[in-house]
Amino acid sequence: MSDGVLATRVGALRFRNPLLLASGFLDESSHSMIRAWNAGAGGVVTKSIGKEPRRGHPNPSLVPVAGGFLNAMGLPNPGIDAYEEEVRHTVKAGAACVGSVFGGTEQEFQDLVARMDKAGAHAVELNVSCPHAKGYGTDIGCNPQLLKSVTTAARKGTKKPLWVKLAPNVPNIAEMARVAVDAGADALTCINTLKAISIDVETRMPRLGNKVGGFSGPGLKSVALRAVWDCAQACPDTPIVGVGGIMTAADVVEFLMAGASAVQLGSVLIDADVEAFGTIGKDLAAWCKAHGVKSLDELVGAALP
Ligand SMILES: Cc1cc2nc3c(=O)[nH]c(=O)nc-3n(C[C@H](O)[C@H](O)[C@H](O)COP(=O)(O)O)c2cc1C
Secondary structure: OOOHHHOEEEOOEEEOOOEEEOOOOOOOOHHHHHHHHHOOOOEEEOOOEOOOOEOOOOOOOEEEEOOEEEEOOOOOEOOHHHHHHHHHHHHHOOOOEEEEEOOOOHHHHHHHHHHHHHHOOOEEEEEOOOOOOOOOOHHHHOOHHHHHHHHHHHHOOOOOOEEEEEOOOOOOHHHHHHHHHHOOOOEEEEOOOEEEEOEEOOOOEEOOOOOEEEEEOHHHHHHHHHHHHHHHHHOOOOOEEEEOOOOOHHHHHHHHHHOOOEEEEOOHHHHHOOHHHHHHHHHHHHHHHHOOOOOHHHOOOOOOO
16 A cells, blocks of 8 residues: 555654554554455554453453444553563554553552553553443543543653543533643543443343443444534644544545544454455555545545634
8 A cells, every 4th residue: 555645743753654553453463463464454443451350341342233343351461561562562663553441540540641641551551432442531531520630640651652532421522622631641542432232122232231332333433423523622732643444445434534643443344354444454555546635635624713
């Protein structure tokens, strides 16, 4: 894939193209992250990693629904001690790598951010927005005081770019964006999954093992796009990474025009696997050529008032 026209920046960090691997997809090992990178990803975001290993929620943890998927993985991960090596390998392979972390306390966030930094991650993303892990995720990301204290603590753990991934399950995402930026976030990732449920009418039971989960996939796109749009206006000097329901190059263009400097691909990979990076990248380059766009900078925020 030719990179020239597709190169982008999220603050100080340069990516060869705007298509990053979203946290939670093909990122349990360096092997699969490097596979995404070799298939043309502009960069990869790791699985969200905590202090200790965690098994996650019981199955079923991913079910298809109209417009996408519901998942309640419950943040399964091997813990930072085991995962550091995966980050090192990924970075050594030349991939731009953002380390995603989650914690239950300010100190945990600060320590995990520092560990990701030390392992070589080029930036760290705070997952304060998982909708199905009690005490973590949205319990933090939906509470302005907690969001502030966690971001402030995490900021102390690294001088590298700090991204905060916001939850859509709030009345006013722009307010949460301002809280994160005022507490030291260098970039905002919009958005994590939308809290949701699905019921099996035969068993009269929720279909997910955890009952409640997060909605992702094409049905989430307009919600994510609106979040980018709102945050870009609330925090005009802060770069935004868009994520939610991106399936095509046209979707990417929409996110750029709403104010994102880069995007993350998640659910599209469930069917298309890493080939999506090559296909969407090629289509995006062709779209730029057909529209006389020489640099993605021309598109970022183009639709904003
Ligand atoms: C199975 C699955 C696992 C996920 N795991 C994580 C995770 O560990 N950390 C995180 O920040 N987001 C996680 N997410 C959320 C995605 O990164 C992304 O924000 C969401 O799926 C919306 O994008 P999409 O519609 O392109 O999938 C996960 C989503 C799914 C479906």
